[in-house]
Amino acid sequence: MEFVIRTANPRAHVINLVADAPRCNPTASSYLLASLCKFFPVDSVFLCVVDPGVGGARLPIVLKADGRWFVGPNNSLLNTVACHAMVAEWWIIEWRPKDLSASFHGRDLFAPIAAQIDHGGNLSGLKSWCGPNLSAWHGDIDEIIYVDHYGNLMTGRRFICEYDGKKLFIDKHSIPQSNTFGAVPVGQPLWYKDSIGLIEIAVNQNRADEYLGVEIGDHLRFQ
Amino acid sequence: MEFVIRTANPRAHVINLVADAPRCNPTASSYLLASLCKFFPVDSVFLCVVDPGVGGARLPIVLKADGRWFVGPNNSLLNTVACHAMVAEWWIIEWRPKDLSASFHGRDLFAPIAAQIDHGGNLSGLKSWCGPNLSAWHGDIDEIIYVDHYGNLMTGRRFICEYDGKKLFIDKHSIPQSNTFGAVPVGQPLWYKDSIGLIEIAVNQNRADEYLGVEIGDHLRFQ
Amino acid sequence: MEFVIRTANPRAHVINLVADAPRCNPTASSYLLASLCKFFPVDSVFLCVVDPGVGGARLPIVLKADGRWFVGPNNSLLNTVACHAMVAEWWIIEWRPKDLSASFHGRDLFAPIAAQIDHGGNLSGLKSWCGPNLSAWHGDIDEIIYVDHYGNLMTGRRFICEYDGKKLFIDKHSIPQSNTFGAVPVGQPLWYKDSIGLIEIAVNQNRADEYLGVEIGDHLRFQ
Numbered sequence: 001m002e003f004v005i006r007t008a009n010p011r012a013h014v015i016n017l018v019a020d021a022p023r024c025n026p027t028a029s030s031y032l033l034a035s036l037c038k039f040f041p042v043d044s045v046f047l048c049v050v051d052p053g054v055g056g057a058r059l060p061i062v063l064k065a066d067g068r069w070f071v072g073p074n075n076s077l078l079n080t081v082a083c084h085a086m087v088a089e090w091w092i093i094e095w096r097p098k099d100l101s102a103s104f105h106g107r108d109l110f111a112p113i114a115a116q117i118d119h120g121g122n123l124s125g126l127k128s129w130c131g132p133n134l135s136a137w138h139g140d141i142d143e144i145i146y147v148d149h150y151g152n153l154m155t156g157r158r159f160i161c162e163y164d165g166k167k168l169f170i171d172k173h174s175i176p177q178s179n180t181f182g183a184v185p186v187g188q189p190l191w192y193k194d195s196i197g198l199i200e201i202a203v204n205q206n207r208a209d210e211y212l213g214v215e216i217g218d219h220l221r222f223q
Numbered sequence: 224m225e226f227v228i229r230t231a232n233p234r235a236h237v238i239n240l241v242a243d244a245p246r247c248n249p250t251a252s253s254y255l256l257a258s259l260c261k262f263f264p265v266d267s268v269f270l271c272v273v274d275p276g277v278g279g280a281r282l283p284i285v286l287k288a289d290g291r292w293f294v295g296p297n298n299s300l301l302n303t304v305a306c307h308a309m310v311a312e313w314w315i316i317e318w319r320p321k322d323l324s325a326s327f328h329g330r331d332l333f334a335p336i337a338a339q340i341d342h343g344g345n346l347s348g349l350k351s352w353c354g355p356n357l358s359a360w361h362g363d364i365d366e367i368i369y370v371d372h373y374g375n376l377m378t379g380r381r382f383i384c385e386y387d388g389k390k391l392f393i394d395k396h397s398i399p400q401s402n403t404f405g406a407v408p409v410g411q412p413l414w415y416k417d418s419i420g421l422i423e424i425a426v427n428q429n430r431a432d433e434y435l436g437v438e439i440g441d442h443l444r445f446q
Numbered sequence: 447m448e449f450v451i452r453t454a455n456p457r458a459h460v461i462n463l464v465a466d467a468p469r470c471n472p473t474a475s476s477y478l479l480a481s482l483c484k485f486f487p488v489d490s491v492f493l494c495v496v497d498p499g500v501g502g503a504r505l506p507i508v509l510k511a512d513g514r515w516f517v518g519p520n521n522s523l524l525n526t527v528a529c530h531a532m533v534a535e536w537w538i539i540e541w542r543p544k545d546l547s548a549s550f551h552g553r554d555l556f557a558p559i560a561a562q563i564d565h566g567g568n569l570s571g572l573k574s575w576c577g578p579n580l581s582a583w584h585g586d587i588d589e590i591i592y593v594d595h596y597g598n599l600m601t602g603r604r605f606i607c608e609y610d611g612k613k614l615f616i617d618k619h620s621i622p623q624s625n626t627f628g629a630v631p632v633g634q635p636l637w638y639k640d641s642i643g644l645i646e647i648a649v650n651q652n653r654a655d656e657y658l659g660v661e662i663g664d665h666l667r668f669q
Contacts, residue, residue, distance in 0.1 A: 192549060
């Protein structure tokens with residue numbers, strides 16, 4: 001179930017990513033979140049719920065990264081955002097509501113805290129925290145992290161110039177770079193720098209997920 | 224097609240449940256509606272359309288139940304709300320728009336009435352009614368009433384303490400109670416009191432509908 | 447990915463149709479758009495993106511048709527709107543943003559222009575244009591143009607009285623007219639004038655797309 005809180009603050013966006021992000025996969029989701037959040041203004045508040053361990057031992061946390069706020073579980077979902085940020089501050093959510101369901105912390109715990117932060121950065125109920133150990137976390141991964149509405153495949157690798165002209169290999173497929181879908185024949189695959197800065201794989205007027213037979217978590221490499 | 228009317232009244236929510244509710248199944252939908260509406264404030268207005276008989280003989284009606292308003296067809300969709308309420312009042316919609324399509328009363332008939340009620344409880348075009356005969360209607364049913372985005376299975380049975388520790392049986396499966404998904408092994412089923420107070424069945428990090436091979440309308444029992 | 451721009455102007459609606467319209471099929475989408483837009487007030491602004499050739503040679507354009515504005519690619523998507531209109535004016539979008547992605551002109555090029563037009567009809571960055579050649583364009587087509595959420599089949603043919611009582615033929619099926627779903631047996635097909643004025647095919651309490659085995663682009667005829 002999806003819900004969005006709208007606020008009167010025109011610079012604040014409390015957004016729940018639960019509906020769109022890879023299900024039960026906070027790691028893949030963390031790369032998607034880190035790429036999408038950069039389009040939102042400073043002081044935006046993100047309510048982030050990809051939480052297969054809801055009600056279990058993972059901590060409920062808050063991250064402030066380069067001026068944007070993130071509220072969610074400490075299960076790696078916020079790691080990539082922190083990894084890409086110049087400045088990151090962390091808090092643990094100590095507050096608990098009177099009626100906390102075991103299965104819907106997005107509604108009962110994270111949403112009220114997100115709304116509270118949206119009201120002038122109110123931090124009551126939060127305790128300052130050193131954050132998770134990110135020494136082994138990768139800012140980019142060579143994996144499929146998201147399959148969109150059209151079957152296009154986002155990867156966890158941000159485009160930089162050194163990939164220009166290289167071939168992308170996934171499973172047994174070799175895929176050429178192309179700036180536009182239309183520059184390859186209908187039904188043929190291409191890779192490109194997508195609209196949020198990631199390396200993405202598509203098939204001109206077809207579904208890349210079905211054409212390539214790949215899914216979230218599958219590995220790729222460049223040559 | 225889905226549509227939502229937003230109003231200037233911050234305490235009023237005119238909500239169309241057509242997109243999310245079980246298709247062509249007003250009975251199952253009635254249990255979902257009755258559980259969800261309790262989270263909305265008094266004076267909320269619900270525009271309810273699960274209406275396989277649109278354009279046929281069923282009456283267009285309005286229900287006021289414990290202060291919340293419901294506009295929709297008299298095809299059992301509003302029965303459970305009324306059954307759970309302390310106070311229920313009913314009206315028949317006598318008004319007809321100049322252009323009434325035969326296939327979309329949600330837009331042409333129910334939405335204008337819902338918007339009108341939202342403007343200060345205006346009841347013009349409505350005639351007081353005794354309501355449907357609910358003497359044989361059940362406040363709870365031991366059936367699957369909804370399959371969510373993740374494949375979790377909502378039932379039409381509200382949780383009460385007497386179910387604590389019991390096993391739930393559906394088809395050939397025996398399912399243990401668990402407060403959290405993570406307390407059962409990955410891939411195994413559980414039942415729990417869900418976030419809207421119903422008994423719900425899930426599989427840890429998998430789809431319960433596919434794992435159990437069950438669907439809306441299937442029966443369950445406790446032991 | 448879907449996005450909607452909301453504006454402070456209560457008479458303006460900037461709407462992105464990308465999510466709902468037939469994918470990669472601007473021609474089918476053009477018939478859907480032309481039928482839907484008539485329900486919106488004059489001065490509405492429509493952001494229209496069904497654009498398999500994004501980043502290629504097709505022009506970015508603006509159409510003002512009977513007082514409503516349309517922003518999108520010149521790939522036939524706006525043709526039917528213009529064809530149905532009493533008055534149509536066209537512009538080419540000459541403005542380019544500093545950062546124009548190759549794959550998401552909906553966000554980078556069309557959305558800013560739509561938002562600008564919504565602010566008092568500001569036309570800076572646009573150049574007047576004679577429009578595409580519509581001499582061979584059909585105002586109606588006897589094809590399936592859209593399959594909705596329920597499996598109902600919209601056609602590109604607007605209902606007029608001369609179809610009353612005729613049979614509709616598609617593939618090997620002969621389908622009778624009926625004003626309501628309930629007037630044919632459960633599981634049987636019917637055609638009717640739908641809620642946006644088109645001829646539409648449904649099956650009472652079932653999916654017409656699966657029952658008939660047809661899809662977008664399939665032809666029909668009347669007899």
